[in-house]
Amino acid sequence: MAERLAVHPVNPQQRLIDKAAASLRAGGLVLVPTDAGYSLAWALEGREAEERVLRLRELDRRHPFTLLCRQLSEAGRLARLDDRAFRLMRSLTPGPCTFILPASSDLPKRIKNVGRSKRRDIGIRLPDHGVARMLLEAMGEPLLSTSLVLPDEEHPNSHEAEAVADRWLRWVDVMLDAEDCEPGPTSIVDCTGDEPEVVRQGFHPVAV
Template identity: 80%
Template sequence: MSQRLSIHPVTPQERLIQKAAEILKAGGLGLCPTDAGYALVWALNGTEAENRVQRLRQLDSKHPFTLLCRQISEAGRLARLDDPAFRLLRSLTPGPCTFILPASPELPKRLKNSGRSKRRDIGIRLPDHVVAKALLEAMGEPLLSTSLVLPDEDELASHEAESVAERCMRWVDVMLDAEDCEPGPTSVVDCTGDEPTVVRQGFHPVTL
């Protein structure tokens, strides 16, 4: 049975964060508030949870997911950060921005080869939401994530907790309900070319 945990959006209760982390570490699928709407989240080794996401969102196995990280140093172990990319992350994180970066050799093998064609890049976010950051700390490692873009749910307001719970609780194992959060989507910055490029302006536009 899925669990909806009502958690304080500013001072989240540690016991609830730990409970959610335990569910994710055991292979569960969760809903977590971020600075760009609620997101589906699961552990790096959560293969079955990822399969559920693919079925839920009707995605093929090559669809790239985003890594939520705690710090730039953690991102730097999974992606290659040259000086311009490092400066950009330092200036724009934490915040509602996704960075497409060249993958590091240290990227877990499953993320490189799990139905994907030898991934050469990776999407990384450092979210600026107290609950998301607390969950990442409890996990002790990055989380895989994707936005709530669901088939036949065009009107889903992914930043409104009640709407998310009503339409999505049946698909997940746990929801950290921190009330409404900032809308999305994130801005997306591609750092794989000669110069960083904004490929999508989000709810909070960025200037490079």
């Protein structure tokens, strides 16, 4: 039975954050509120949780998942940030924006082989939501994440807590319920080419 933990969206209760972090460390799958809807999140070593996500969303094993990071320095260890990308990320983070970046040569093997497909680039996001950020601090490392899109849905309601619980609670181990959050999706900025390119404008459009 999944636990639905009512957590304050601005001043999250540490004991509830720690409970969700313990579930993640044990290989669990957690619903996390962000600044662009709720997301599924699991630990870097959470292979079983990842398999559940692949089955639930009917995803190809090469599907790229997003890494949620605490700060730019953490992103810089996972991706190659040139001056241009660094300045852009600094201006747009934390916030509802996902950056596609060239993978660092120091990218941990587990992340590099996520989906059993060698990754030359990665998606990184620094969320601007108190609960997500506090959970990342409690973990002390990035989390893998993906949006709440089931195979039979085109426009999922991923920001209203009650709708998310009705649809997803049966499939996860913990839901950090911070009530309704900002809608998604995130904007996506591709920084792997000669110039940054916005490949998707999200609920909050960005300019590069």
